[in-house]
């Protein structure tokens with residue numbers, strides 16, 4: 001109904017001054033989204049597809065051209081009429097976005113342009129759990145600034161990129177970057193409860209964070225960048241990345257599970273991310289699944305994380321190196337996972353028993369998710385993906401035993417292939433969507449930004 | 458986007474024959490929904506609000522008048538212009554719908570008109586669990602037919618209704634029924650997994666049903682009624698009724714729990730019913746919450762139902778009358794609940810301990826739901842509602858202890874006030890919505906239906 005109403009108001013010419021800016025924003029977004037989803041198009045095609053008047057489309061296009069968000073792509077022959085027409089294409093190459101993730105033992109970053117082309121991708125080991133909030137925020141700021149510098153250089157021309165990158169860019173309809181790139185938005189993934197509206201991390205037990213105003217603190221730290229900062233839960237963002245570009249991309253009902261020291265969930269319901277009333281949905285790690293069970297990092301007992309988190313596996317698979325119970329820190333988690341993978345490949349019976357036990361608990365918790373959400377697939381990331389060939393058969397068998405609908409529910413566990421970058425990639429995608437929802441937030445073209453000045457709106 | 462596109466196609470006059478019927482259906486629905494949601498309106502108001510041309514609205518209105526779904530309501534003075542205009546109103550009084558529920562120990566029915574006015578409401582004790590599928594279907598058909606007869610009589614004039622009913626009908630903008638009522642759709646609520654698309658009950662453990670083609674069998678049994686039958690899960694339908702007209706109506710993120718021998722869940726996410734990939738979502742009763750726990754009716758162990766189902770309470774509160782473990786039948790469940798309520802009111806220590814134990818398990822399972830869905834409210838029905846003043850304080854305290862976000866998630870348990878009729882009321886509401894989505898499915902006006910004849914479409 002919304003689109004129709006906007007159309008009606010526009011066509012009637014009776015738009016109020018108060019609603020006019022919002023209407024224009026909506027229409028700019030409509031045009032930009034059409035170009036992203038359908039590739040280069042003529043103004044007439046856009047008018048027909050969006051229901052906007054031709055004159056309105058031309059007017060909107062002038063603004064998008066001035067903002068350097070679209071470019072003319074020459075003449076295109078229309079199939080039916082035969083008349084040559086000019087076409088326009090999304091030009092994402094002047095605008096960059098940053099997706100960051102801070103987790104227990106690393107910081108990850110994805111830098112892309114507005115078209116989604118990945119220009120920077122990096123993961124830096126960092127002991128966030130042992131470093132305290134201030135130190136962690138400094139590290140996050142450092143990684144962000146370095147990525148912004150690289151993004152700016154990448155945007156300055158082909159020199160910062162391999163030829164393959166540019167070929168890929170051309171294939172996806174994005175212009176080769178020419179006159180500088182400006183970072184217009186930053187997204188940050190955090191393993192915890194996030195107040196998305198205020199950019200505040202309410203609680204991140206595995207980082208030791210509580211009520212951290214991450215968005216405003218990172219904005220201050222990156223003051224001259226002047227890009228808005230969005231914060232969200234890591235599993236939510238990874239689920240969005242899986243939905244957009246993972247092994248089960250496009251599956252409308254999907255659950256994503258992070259497999260690290262903490263276990264988080266991101267839930268796609270009917271093609272949309274489930275957020276809940278406060279944005280606190282998907283907290284799978286602390287479902288009570290064994291009321292008499294061992295102590296969890298959150299202070300409760302028998303949480304699912306104490307059964308399937310990395311600490312539980314390490315404790316069972318390598319009991320000679322005990323770290324205590326629950327989700328206590330695991331030193332060098334990646335090395336431990338690699339060690340266990342080697343042991344499993346060599347047939348180590350203790351490790352095989354440990355992975356079977358964790359797999360069964362993975363299936364038990366998965367059955368709760370399937371009973372409640374009835375997804376078609378549960379995509380698992382982190383160490384669940386690394387050890388998938390040993391874990392998932394046990395998990396799948398237990399799932400089918402415990403789900404009420406049994407095999408009728410037809411849900412499969414599958415391993416993610418996005419690796420540790422899923423959450424930061426998802427953060428970048430979310431920011432891209434925000435900018436396409438409101439192109440006016442992208443601000444002035446980058447050429448003006450060498451010397452920032454107040455924006456006259 | 459959908460509405461906008463329909464508008465565009467209509468305005469352009471380029472509608473294809475294939476799409477024309479579907480477009481007309483959409484526009485008829487648009488007009489009817491506007492009248493239901495906004496009350497009586499002039500044709501000009503409807504044109505402005507829907508974005509349809511005036512001529513189109515007049516044309517649609519002629520069809521709706523012929524189908525007796527709207528009626529002229531005389532002159533109305535428009536605020537701004539001052540010119541008198543004719544207005545039309547939704548006339549739901551000639552079309553009836555039936556909402557049925559079959560559960561372990563009763564059959565319930567709601568008969569309403571298209572405007573949602575309740576004309577028949579009844580609950581009949583029936584031992585579905587002990588009767589077998591054929592006998593149960595016969596009973597369901599008998600109750601349905603009786604309600605249809607009453608609905609037809611109610612529609613024949615005010616004689617079947619008290620004066621209060623008609624006053625209420627007038628207040629909600631519905632005409633007093635005059636020339637006969639025709640049942641145009643039937644919805645059935647079943648406590649189990651339902652394949653909604655085919656009207657098949659895949660599995661209803663507490664009824665002993667498996668792969669029952671309920672929609673087609675009931676259609677055959679009610680052959681001359683010729684009303685389509687829709688089947689859905691009881692908790693889903695009750696959740697819709699709660700969302701429409703319950704104690705927390707309009708709460709966009711809400712969980713509804715049935716509290717009977719079986720425990721089912723219906724989940725509203727962002728104002729919509731969560732269905733999942735196959736319609737099997739919300740199966741809360743068989744979440745494994747105590748892997749070492751007692752045997753459940755479903756054959757598994759430690760399901761939530763074994764902790765909070767009515768059988769669990771009865772077993773703990775009146776251990777002298779043991780029925781075995783799990784969800785074995787409970788004779789005269791309502792009488793048992795009433796007996797426990799009397800004991801609780803009298804301070805019976807064993808019963809108080811039992812209700813505290815069940816309340817804590819209610820809170821534990823609730824914490825899983827809050828961790829996953831982050832709802833603002835959990836509405837509880839059935840015996841949970843009857844014993845709410847004893848159960849819910851324990852449930853609420855346990856919930857707040859176990860939810861990761863703690864009190865920040867701000868979720869309350871509240872008792873439903875819809876009583877045992879929530880699911881059948883929800884079934885009637887769903888059918889009303891289906892008919893308003895496609896008014897052409899309502900068929901010929903009732904006057905023709907005294908002697909049914911093939912419909913020429």
Ligand SMILES: [Zn+2]
Nearest residue numbers: 286296298303
């Ligand atoms: Zn925990």
Ligand SMILES: [Zn+2]
Nearest residue numbers: 743753755760
């Ligand atoms: Zn069970």
